[in-house]
Each structure stands twice: as structure tokens, then as C-alpha cells.
Amino acid sequence: MTRPSTGGRIEVICGCMYSGKTEELIRRMRQVMIARQSCRIFTPRMDTRYSVGHIASHTGAKLEAEPVNSMQEIIRKSDDVHVIAIDELHFLEDDPTAVLIGCQSLADRGLRVIIAGLDQNYRAEPFPGMMQLMAVAEQVDKLYAICVHCGAYATRSQRLINGSPAPADAATLLVGGLELYEARCRSCYEPAR
Ligand SMILES: [Zn+2]
Known part of the structure; x- marks a missing residue:
């Protein structure tokens, strides 16, 4: 006999800067809200690119979100909801394995867990937390931006300092917009040295 589905699942929306990850997360959460499913949106406290208490796409779409510091905090605040979303997961300063176990336990409990974040840092290395979640997710969507140099699909985030590639030993996480990335x-990505 097959067991009834609890509906629990993990969805990962990944890609480089300007690929529309937050826009897609907001689109999915609007549908959840229209269907009147209980939900919560979290954002790592470190991402202060826009305003605290919101997630916002580069094109201006915006939803309320709760700033959090850890996976534990997310789990504590996810007791009575059906859907949770975490934007900019790569900014969550927590152990990647704790994040993986936390998201798995929420999905096992029947929650729909929607994650958005960068898949690679500015050195084009995978973010461990995102990498692990992509492996266990029911659904992974990799979004693309357009390469500003040749117009091909872009998959990498080039960090620039005065127009030159940032050095390889710079901080992995640095919040910034068009002036920095x-x-x-x-082919057009220039490796950090
Ligand atoms: Zn290119």
C-alpha cells in the first residue's frame, strides 16, 4: 500500500547574480499566499542590500521577510506553517551540514521548503550549503543571467574592484550590486588571482 503524501519537499532556485532568483522566489510565494497556505519568508540577517525585513528583487518586486541568524532560528519559527522560503541562503552564517539537516527535517515533517541562493562564489567555487541542498532537493531550477560582455547565458558572478577581478584571497561574502558584480x-569570466 502506498502511503499518503505529506507534501513535504525541497525546492532550490540557484544561479549567478542578476539571474532572477529572488524574483522567482517571490513569484512562488505569491502563489502560496493567493492559495492562503500558511507561510514564512526568512532572509539571513547579513543581507542588508535593500531594507531589513524585506526581500526584494533587482527589478523591485518585494515581500516581507524575517531576518534570521541560524537554521535553529528558522526551525523554531516554522512550527505552524506549511511553506517556508529562505532567500540568499549563501549568506546564512551557519554550518552547511546543520542547514542541510534542518531543511531535510522540515521537509520530512511535510513542509514545502523553497531555497534561493547563489550556487557559486565570486571565485566560481560552489557554496557548500547550496551544493548539498541541490543534491537532496525534489526540484532544482538553475537560472541564468546575460553575460554583460558577449550576450551569452551567464552562470558566474564576477567581482570587480576598480574594473579588475577581485583577488582570490578577498572575503567570500561581500554584499554589493552593479558597482561590485x-x-x-x-569564457568571459576572469578568474580571481
Ligand atoms: Zn560572455
Whole structure:
């Protein structure tokens, strides 16, 4: 006999800067709200690119979100909801394995867990937390930006300092917008040195 589905699942929306990850997360959460499913949206406290208490896409779409510091905090605040979303997961300063176990336990409890975040850092290395979640997710959507140099699909986030690639030993996480990052394809990406 097959067991009834609890509906629990993990969805990962990943890609480089300007690929529309937050826009897609907001689109899915609006549908959840229209269907009157109980939900909560979290954002790592470190991402202060826009305003605290909101997630916002580069195109201006905006939803309320709760700033959090850890997976534990997310689990504590997810007791009575059907759907949770975490935007900019790569900014969550927590152990990647704790994040993986936490998201798995929420999905096992029947929650729909929607994650958005960068899949690679500015050195084009995978973010461990995102990498692990992609492996166990029911659904992974990799979004693309357009390379500002050649117009091909961009998969990498080029960090620039005065127009030159940032050094390889700079901080992995640095909040910034168009003044600091460009979307580039594999051929136009210049490795950090
Ligand atoms: Zn290119």
C-alpha cells in the first residue's frame, strides 16, 4: 500500500547574480499566499542590500521577510506553517551540514521548503550549503543571467574592484550590486588571482 503524501519537499532556485532568483522566489510565494497556505519568508540577517525585513528583487518586486541568524532560528519559527522560503541562503552564517539537516527535517515533517541562493562564489567555487541542498532537493531550477560582455547565458558572478577581478584571497561574502558584480559566461569570466 502506498502511503499518503505529506507534501513535504525541497525546492532550490540557484544561479549567478542578476539571474532572477529572488524574483522567482517571490513569484512562488505569491502563489502560496493567493492559495492562503500558511507561510514564512526568512532572509539571513547579513543581507542588508535593500531594507531589513524585506526581500526584494533587482527589478523591485518585494515581500516581507524575517531576518534570521541560524537554521535553529528558522526551525523554531516554522512550527505552524506549511511553506517556508529562505532567500540568499549563501549568506546564512551557519554550518552547511546543520542547514542541510534542518531543511531535510522540515521537509520530512511535510513542509514545502523553497531555497534561493547563489550556487557559486565570486571565485566560481560552489557554496557548500547550496551544493548539498541541490543534491537532496525534489526540484532544482538553475537560472541564468546575460553575460554583460558577449550576450551569452551567464552562470558566474564576477567581482570587480576598480574594473579588475577581485583577488582570490578577498572575503567570500561581500554584499554589493552593479558597482561590485557583473554576470559573465564561462569564457568571459576572469578568474580571481
Ligand atoms: Zn560572455
